[in-house]
Amino acid sequence: MGKGSGFGKVILFGEHFVVHGVPGIVSAIDSATDAEVTQTGNELAIRDERKAAKGYAEEKRLQQIESIERMLTTMGLDPKLPLKIWVGGTLLGFSGLGASAASSVAIARAISEELNLKLTGEKINQIAYEAEKAYAGNPSGIDNTAATFGGLLWFKKNISGGQNTIEKLRIRTPAEIVIGSTGKVANTKAMVAGVAERKQKNPQKYDALFKQADALSYAGRKALEAYDLKKVGALMNENHRLLQEIEVSSRELDLLVDIARREGAFGAKLTGGGGGGCMVALTPGKELQEKVAAAIEKEGYEVLRTKIGVEKI
Numbered sequence: 001m002g003k004g005s006g007f008g009k010v011i012l013f014g015e016h017f018v019v020h021g022v023p024g025i026v027s028a029i030d031s032a033t034d035a036e037v038t039q040t041g042n043e044l045a046i047r048d049e050r051k052a053a054k055g056y057a058e059e060k061r062l063q064q065i066e067s068i069e070r071m072l073t074t075m076g077l078d079p080k081l082p083l084k085i086w087v088g089g090t091l092l093g094f095s096g097l098g099a100s101a102a103s104s105v106a107i108a109r110a111i112s113e114e115l116n117l118k119l120t121g122e123k124i125n126q127i128a129y130e131a132e133k134a135y136a137g138n139p140s141g142i143d144n145t146a147a148t149f150g151g152l153l154w155f156k157k158n159i160s161g162g163q164n165t166i167e168k169l170r171i172r173t174p175a176e177i178v179i180g181s182t183g184k185v186a187n188t189k190a191m192v193a194g195v196a197e198r199k200q201k202n203p204q205k206y207d208a209l210f211k212q213a214d215a216l217s218y219a220g221r222k223a224l225e226a227y228d229l230k231k232v233g234a235l236m237n238e239n240h241r242l243l244q245e246i247e248v249s250s251r252e253l254d255l256l257v258d259i260a261r262r263e264g265a266f267g268a269k270l271t272g273g274g275g276g277g278c279m280v281a282l283t284p285g286k287e288l289q290e291k292v293a294a295a296i297e298k299e300g301y302e303v304l305r306t307k308i309g310v311e312k313i
């Protein structure tokens with residue numbers, strides 16, 4: 001049997017914009033998807049035991065099968081190879097946490113081990129990127145990169161097809177965050193395609209927003225490296241406004257963002273594809289984290305208390 005894991009992630013700056021070449025900042029979180037793969041039977045069999053939002057597994061089922069076929073093809077294997085795949089782990093199947101990329105990385109690693117392919121991290125990342133196309137259509141690569149390597153990363157897609165820029169960022173001390181889930185499963189592929197369509201229809205408006213997003217990511221990096229968390233939070237708020245303008249937020253996401261800010265979060269924004277899924281609030285210190293988390297839970301939403309910038313993740 002082959003085994004593998006992939007990290008979950010939270011995007012602090014630049015989701016959606018990153019697909020079109022704007023830099024993004026992403027942090028792996030201390031939850032991961034695990035996979036086990038055995039070569040038996042005569043058809044693909046997937047047992048998905050991830051704890052997930054209602055309807056998540058059903059919504060993603062066909063994309064999951066396509067992603068595995070893409071993975072096998074990229075590995076130079078028969079896309080119909082009869083594999084028995086188990087997926088589980090601590091990462092919740094909430095849209096926005098990179099669960100699809102984490103599972104692709106976990107499965108690719110498990111296949112590599114089962115078939116003794118000895119694939120490098122770079123190769124696993126590339127395979128997971130191809131698999132992500134099943135879920136995101138035109139992914140940036142930020143999710144699979146975080147799922148493969150972990151850490152706090154600066155990611156810039158090379159939209160001409162060359163090497164992407166991936167840099168590890170370091171912050172003085174990990175900072176607490178709260179991730180709030182709307183409980184709504186989102187279709188990342190449709191969200192990414194929607195932005196591309198609106199961008200094409202309204203070039204002037206979108207060019208201006210993309211310029212602002214670009215500047216925000218650079219400012220976010222500077223503030224993180226200076227450990228000016230108040231500034232990081234203010235920039236996250238600004239990023240949320242841009243995401244609202246490109247129409248990827250939702251009523252529930254705005255509500256969770258408002259609750260977090262009201263309770264004293266340094267900043268809050270949607271994270272990932274939007275349209276449902278999750279939001280992230282920067283809440284340095286256990287006390288503030290607990291205050292924000294409890295307020296969101298009180299409204300009936302699930303939360304995850306975690307940290308960004310943890311060295312070993």
Ligand code: PMV
Pocket residue numbers: 014015016017018019095096097098099100136138139140141142143188192271272273274277
């Ligand atoms: O919703 P998630 O966790 O799949 O994140 C998607 C992030 C996007 O920027 C919207 C797409 C991408 O590939 O970068």
